[in-house]
Amino acid sequence: DGGITQSPKYLFRKEGQNVTLSCEQNLNHDAMYWYRQDPGQGLRLIYYSQIVNDFQKGDIAEGYSVSREKKESFPLTVTSAQKNPTAFYLCASSAPRSGRTYEQYFGPGTRLTVT
Amino acid sequence: RKEVEQDPGPFNVPEGATVAFNCTYSNSASQSFFWYRQDCRKEPKLLMSVYSSGNEDGRFTAQLNRASQYISLLIRDSKLSDSATYLCVVRLSNTGNQFYFGTGTSLTVIP
Numbered sequence: 001d002g003g004i005t006q007s008p009k010y011l012f013r014k015e016g017q018n019v020t021l022s023c024e025q026n027l028n029h030d031a032m033y034w035y036r037q038d039p040g041q042g043l044r045l046i047y048y049s050q051i052v053n054d055f056q057k058g059d060i061a062e063g064y065s066v067s068r069e070k071k072e073s074f075p076l077t078v079t080s081a082q083k084n085p086t087a088f089y090l091c092a093s094s095a096p097r098s099g100r101t102y103e104q105y106f107g108p109g110t111r112l113t114v115t
Numbered sequence: 116r117k118e119v120e121q122d123p124g125p126f127n128v129p130e131g132a133t134v135a136f137n138c139t140y141s142n143s144a145s146q147s148f149f150w151y152r153q154d155c156r157k158e159p160k161l162l163m164s165v166y167s168s169g170n171e172d173g174r175f176t177a178q179l180n181r182a183s184q185y186i187s188l189l190i191r192d193s194k195l196s197d198s199a200t201y202l203c204v205v206r207l208s209n210t211g212n213q214f215y216f217g218t219g220t221s222l223t224v225i226p
Contacts, residue, residue: 031212033214035216040218041218042119042202042216042217042218042219043159043202043216045213045214048212048213050212058213088156090158090159092214094212094214102147102206102212103149103161103164104149104161104204104206104214105161106158106159106160107158108157108158109157109158111156
C-alpha cells in the first residue's frame with residue numbers, strides 16, 4: 001500500500017534535548033511538508049521541500065531543521081532552541097493529480113511532549 | 116490577515132439534516148482549493164478537491180466563488196459518522212506550492 005509513515009506515534013523528551021521525527025513516503029511525490037498543530041489551532045507550516053536536496057522555511061521554522069537527502073524521506077529535528085515544542089507534528093506530501101491540481105496527503109502524525 | 120478563514124462552529128445538527136460550511140481566502144492568486152476532514156487526534160484526510168465549476172461526491176457538494184473568494188461545502192442527509200472538523204485549504208502556486216489551512220469548522224451530528 002502506498003502512503004506516508006511517521007514514527008514514533010508518541011514521543012516524550014526532556015527539555016534541552018534535540019529530537020528527530022521520521023517521515024517516509026512511497027507515493028513517489030516530489031513535495032514534502034512538515035506542519036505542527038496546537039490544540040484549537042490550524043496547521044502551521046514549519047518547512048517544505050519541493051525536490052531532493054532543496055527545502056524552504058515555512059511560517060514557523062525557528063528552532064527546527066530538516067534534510068531531504070532522498071525523495072522518500074524528510075526528517076524533522078526539533079532542537080532545544082524551539083521554545084514550545086510540545087505539539088502534534090504532521091508530515092505531508094503532494095504531487096499533481098491528473099494535471100489539474102495538487103492534492104496533499106498526510107501521515108498519521110507524531111505527538112511530541114517535552115517536559 | 117489570515118490566508119484562510121472559517122467559522123469555527125461548533126455546528127450541532129440532527130441526523131438527516133443538511134449543513135453548509137463557508138470559507139473565505141484572502142489571496143486572489145490561490146490556485147487550488149480543498150476540503151479536508153480531521154477526526155479528533157488524527158491526521159487530516161482529503162475529502163474533496165474543489166473545482167471552479169463546482170463538484171459533487173455523494174452527499175457532499177463543494178462550490179468555489181472566485182469573484183468573492185469563498186468556498187463552500189454542503190453535506191446532505193448528515194450521518195453520525197460525519198462528525199468531525201472540516202478544514203478549508205488553499206494552495207498558492209506563487210509561493211512554491213504552499214498550502215494554507217483554515218482553523219476548521221467543528222461538526223457534531225446528533226442522533
